[in-house]
Amino acid sequence: MERLKDKVIIITGAAQGMGKVHAERAIAEGAKVVITDINEEKGQAVATALGSDALFIKHNVASESDWENVVQITLEHWGRIDVLVNNAGITYNMKIEEITLDDYMKIVNINQVSVFLGIKSVTETMKAQNSGAIINISSMNGLAGGAIGYTDTKFAVRGMTKAAARELSPHNITVNSVHPGVIHTPMLEQPGVKEAVDKFKQTIPMRRVAQAEEVSNMIIFLASDEARYSTGSEFVIDGGVIATV
Template identity: 60%
Template sequence: MGRLDNKVAIITGGARGMGESHVRKFVSEGAKVVLTDLNEEGGIALANELGENVRFVKQDVTKAADWEAVVAETEKAFGPANILINNAGISMSKSIFEMTEDEYRKIVDINQVSVFLGMKAVIPSMQKTGNGSIVNISSMNGLVGGAIGYTDTKFAVRGMTKAAALQVAGLGIRVNSVHPGVIETPMVTEGDAVDTIKEFAKHIPIQRVAQSEEVSNLVLFLATDESSYSTGSEFVIDGGLTAM
């Protein structure tokens, strides 16, 4: 038996990187998964590869109408949702002196507003099952400083997680945040900061960056009933960086 047998999950930003890792892990543990992304080609390919227990829905996570469509498609295909992984997000390496208002608002919409919209849209579906687990992917920069825009929104995700957790605890729904450090994803390995990341890794107490699957293992735990008494909490997976 899988740890997520009979569970229905929605995972945003699921076409590549950490999101793809989460999708693969959840399917391997028996979940039925709706993965969403703007990357239609990658999302369709992954869904086709993983088979009948996976659906792809193209989604702009900043649009409430898209969230409504995702929940409707999930219920049509698999039934009410038990799990939401708010994984979609972006980063931008610009200082406060360089970043424009439009660029800042884009980060806020994708990293922060989408989490609010996702929780608001999915909670009614979870109420139909009498239980649910929402996992909001924040960052170690939701605990300590980092890039402008990215840090701000990841702190906000942490706060929203706590506020929402208190409001839905009586409904049998749990809400937690996950705070990864440096993860080996395409955002890191395909960017212009590869050499910088390699050098930075030497200063991580564990002395390496994390693999996506290591984060997926933590996300999986929070999605399962094994974490039934955990809500409103932040779970850090950063190789010891924020302990320094």
């Protein structure tokens, strides 16, 4: 079943991690995918592996001119933009007294400003089409406290989603936020990290971390016509953590 047949989807930060899995699933569901990332080597490798329905564009998500370039190339290549997945993000596990203003602003620019720029950049095209879906990747820390900087920006993404949803709904454009919990990636297998995650798992009601594919399942749903009446909403994939807060 091709739930995204012929839809054109931009996914930021898709050279690796969850973004890469989202791109793979979107292709499998019949979409044409624009993979953007600052890492040109890895991003191009992903696009090449996915074939002719994938296109890589080098992209600094905190740059307005880079966003304009992504939109222009996408329209030249495929003529429309149906879905934007604002996936790129970073965090620093630092205490308040340790984090510098430069560190903090880097998180803000990549996690928060990029989402604003992404929404702004695709709005004109989606309005002209009278259709579109914008999916903003927040976090369970956009609903409950976590690391300084990361939590702040993920709460901001949640609020931005609601503001954009209210404004864009009359144009048949949905805007939703996705709030993953801890996701299994190779990084979780590193010494020290694995032990911390194993301990945290005991506090998760489902007693396990999520697989990246479980987040991708939600992305596919929100990108599809099945979710056309869902907007301004928060979709949580955390194994029940927020339910216990």
